[in-house]
Amino acid sequence: MSEDKNRYGQTTGHVWDETLAELTNPPPKWWMLGLHASWILVVLYTLYYPSWPLVSSHFKGFAGWTAIGEFKKDMKEVQDVRAKYEDKLPGMTAAAILADNELKNYVVRSAKVLFGDNCAACHASGGAGNPGFPALVDDDWLYGGKIENIEQTITMGRKGMMPKMGGAQLTDAEIDKLANAIVNGTVTKEPLFAAKGCIGCHGPDGKGMAALGSANLTDKIWRFKAKDQLASVKTTIKHGVNDPSDPKTRNAEMPSWKGRLTDTQIKKLAVYVHELGGGQ
């Protein structure tokens, strides 16, 4: 056993099974260099960056670095790039922005986020609309498709009213007749249309009136689109839209965004919606 000890060199005194020994050989030099370099790095790191907890706060680090500071710096870089456009927007009308090609392109690209945050929940991310919520990509507008109309719609909100026509005004048979004519696009030829006073809001030509927000009944676009369009039209005629006297009435309200969005944000959204494909 003593021979074995000599062969292994100095042991720590821990020797098992006669030959299994823990030696006192030093680690290689490169390894020790690595070890010392590591702890020195740790010390420098904790001096440079925020690190040690203190009683009420923490050591801030000599570099003054903070995560939120870095975030703000990055944000400022983005804002600096956008500033040359953003600075112009508050002093311009939505129509003027639309007329300026470069600004319009900037708004169309950048307002996508605003639209996604505020509008997409009802109107879908691409503006295609959802059941009960109108599409913004087509060229049919209840309240007009000019940039000013759109801006006003966003600012003030819209809540159109169509009284319920079921019960006292129209029998179910009459509603059937009218609904079929509307779905076939021949409503103006249906005598009931004029006789029952529909023309008062929808106009003698059936194309609706932007001032009232009444729907165009002659085109292929439906405010309350459904798989069974005939049934949908019947429901609308029978119960009306936003008629407080009928609990089954259709709910159709666009809220006002004034106060929730800044004027500039509303202008941007108006331009964005106008450029979705149907602006006039």
Added chain:
Amino acid sequence: MSESGTSIQEQKVKYSDDIYEEAANWHVNTGDEKIYPKKAAGKWRKLKWFTHSVWLILFLGPFLRWHGQQAVLFDIPNRQFHIFGLTILPQDVWMLALVLLFFAMLLAAVTSIAGRVYCGFFCFQTAWTDLFIWLEDKIEGVPAKRRKLDAGPWTSEKIRKKALKYAIWLLIAVLTGISFVSWFTDARQLWHDIFTGQASSTAYGVIALFTAGTLVLAGKLREQACFWLCPYARIQGVMYDKETILPTYDYHRGEPRGRLKKGNLVEGNGDCIDCKQCIAVCPTGIDIRMGQQEGCITCSLCMDACDAVMDKIGRPRGLIRYASMDEMDGKKQLPLFKRPRVLIYLSILTLAVSGIIYGITHLGAIEVKVLHGRSPLFVQRSDGTIQNKYDVKILNKTANDIPVKITAEGIDGMLAKGTEDTVIAKKGNTGSYIVFINAPAENIKSERTPIIFKIVNQDDPTQTSSYESMFFAPK
């Protein structure tokens, strides 16, 4: 039956003995032994300085100008490569693959014909090491003096010599680093920025890495890099065949070797006088007389050394010369065009070159890509037409802002809104333009109809590009 069995057994034993015998005398230098190569002189040395000088391009290239701009600039932050007025963008990167294929095949073809020509004559490791050893020889003297100096105590003379040597090495190393970085940024501005402390931390970092790398690789590791670090050294070794010409010791002529007696060859001895000059000049410290081996970078300096000795003792040159194994075995050398490997390498080389030439001549100046708008795929309009939205992306690779006309066709009676006016495509940029297409429902034959978008540079109508997209319609 049993007789032949025994003989196979005997052969096996002999074979294994042979292996150990061969390896017993095989000296492998794993860096424990420093090589002090002697300065060689002769035609190969001259040729090598000449071929090494291709690396001057590294130092001088970034200062070339072309039409008032840096001729070659690999502008990584802006994702553009400029090569003599040619702009190469990331989408053209397939050409880089062909360039790499070209050089890989060139390496294979040359190696198959004449061995590690790249290692010996062109490799930066050899070039920088040769330069560093040349300086070492100038400052510290011939190998014997260098050995003595290294072994001796730190006298003031040793300190002076070592300091001078390392100072010059450091200068070369720093220059190497700066020159490398110069290819990736404005070279003149870089020199200015480096010395005013305004260069980017990336630039300083890369220069530091290259400085350290140059000093370690050319000053310290040297042949060890070729032995143990470099993959090409090993790959090329297996590309040899019996027809490959390599620096070869002609053992038919040289053996039996023996020292001169009274200045004359001993009767019956070969031409090799065992002067060991071939070993003395070898930068990797091998003995070429032991045959081809992994340590040989085919630098040819042993041929210079041996030829000089042959001249002195009045024997013909070429005891060590470029020769193939076939030649040593007395076989006839196959001509190049009859060697299948050479032919295959050359045909791949030709393909790669044709691809690169095609790519460079067909680098379109403008390019169009079209993204079809989703959500919704199509819009029903009040007049019964169907509308699709497209994002037309136009890439302008030319050096000017150009007016571009967009056209689209595919469905009868369709209307493309957004293509009425020419658009301005900014130079070196991708511009995005929204186009709406309205098509009458009665002319739409299927759910999906191909639409061809085409763009034309109004300043130069030969520059066009087109892209096929789809028009979606309800069932």
